[in-house]
Amino acid sequence: MRASAQQAPSVSDSPRSSDSPRSLPGTVTLSQVSKHFGDFTAVEQLDLEVQPxxxxxxxxxxxxxxxTVLRMIAGFETVTGGSIHLSGSDVTQVPPHARPVNTVFQDYALFPHLTIAENVGYGLRVGGTNRSDREAQVRSSLEQVRLLAVADRLPHQLSGGQRQRIALARALIMRPQVLLLDEPLGALDKQLREEMQIELKQIQREVGITFIFVTHDQEEALTLSDRVAVFNNGRIEQIGSAREVYEFPKTEFVARxxxxxxxxxxxxxGAKLVSVRPERVRLSAADAAAGPNETSFLGTVAEAVYTGPTTRFLVDTEDGQRLTAERANDDHPNAEPAFGRGDRVRVGWTSDHATLVA
Structure with missing residues (x-):
């Protein structure tokens, strides 16, 4: 099977404020950063710039x-080579407590014997902030995450989502220039995780500081991010907006x-493969004519899988490849799928729905 596709449009890897000097508060710059653990290379000569x-x-x-990259930015891991600049200052050898960053971990790390208000204000108390100022800032921070009503409770009395928001409030109250988040939603169930994704993005917009978020969940990254950096084997395979990396993958790894x-x-x-997302594949009866500017193939439905919002069709083509097509379940809830196992079908797509993978 052979197919043609258009090249992805030229896009910039820099988001808003791309003209900003690297010294602006919240800028993160990694230059040729490497990390080796003995003979193992975890990160290799990585360049990355995050805008305020x-x-x-x-x-x-x-x-x-x-x-590993997140931990090097935080200062929890030393770099083997290269440099890290935060807001224009070289922090490569600066200890974690002296960097203008704070970190939110997956396990929340709340003190079980302290109230929620005491947990949130702990950093201020250690830093010597007087009581009246500390209480005012704690109140404001709890209002920001909409949990002022639980200020006097202990952590075990809160839900997982509430504890995550408290951990976020405790980090933000220190006014870091950069907030690092290490899979903070990983311990939550699917529905709560999706709710927290929207809340986290709203909070980030309100506070306006730089967020660097680590995740292995593709949907989470697409939902939250101004840009997504896709990592593989210690390097960035592709970086761009959520739409760019999803619609126009540059490598086979990113596409898969x-x-x-x-x-x-x-x-x-110069191209080995064409990438076509399943929702872009048109599925029709075998005797239907191909659409204008469409590449299409005849095949047989091997499986029709109901997933809730969509039905996924696996089609074996006449030349031996298997293609996946998805159709939205937007008709009557009792309606049967248009095609079932064993049906002969035509699968196709237009050139503007296909991307060359170099």
């Missing part, structure tokens, strides 16, 4: 280097890791 007020997600599978994708052999010079 940006929400950047570092996305990748376990062992891809994303958490970031959602489902059909990868078809290409006959265009």
């Amino acid at each position: 007020g940006e929400f950047l997600s570092m996305l990748g599978p376990s062992g891809s280097g994303k958490t 890791f970031l959602g489902l994708s059909n990868l078809i052999r290409s006959d265009q010079p």
Whole structure:
């Protein structure tokens, strides 16, 4: 099977404020940063610039280097090579407590014997903030995460989502220039995690500081981020807006890791594969005519899988490849799928729905 596709449009890897000097508060710059653990290379000569007020997600599978990069920015891991600048200052050798960052972890790390208000104000108390100022800031911080009503409770009396918001309030009250989040929603169930994603993005917009978020959840990264950096084997395979990395994957790894994708052999010079997302694939009866500017193939439905909002069709083509198509379940709830196992069908897509993978 061979298919043609248009090249992805030229896009910038820099988000808003791309003209801002690297010295602005909240700017994070990594230059040729490497990290070796003995003979193992976790991160290799990585360059990354995060703009002030940006929400950047570092996305990748376990062992891809994303958490190691976060820990180096925080100062919990030393760099083997390269440099890290925060707001224009070289912090490569600066200890964690002296960096203008704060970190929110997956396990929340709340003190079980302290009230919620005491947990949130702990950093201020250690830093010597007087009681009246501390209480005012704690109140404001709890109002920001909409949990002022639980100020006198203990952590075990709160839900997982509430504890996560308290951990966020405790980090934000210190007014860091950059907030680092290490898979903070990973311990929550699916519904609560989705609710917290929207809340987290709203809070980030309100406070306006730089967020760097580590996750292995593709949907989470797409939902939250101004930009997504896709990690693989200690390097960034692609960085761009959520739409850019999903619709226009530059490598086979990005196409496969970031959602489902059909990868078809290409006959265009310099390209090995064409990537077509399942929701872009048109499914019709075998005797239907191909649409204008459409590449299409005949095949047989191998499986029709109901997923709730969509039905996923696996189609075996006449030349031996399997393609995936998805159709929204937007008709009557009792309606049967248009096609079932064994049906002959035509699968196709237009050139503007396909992307060359170099």
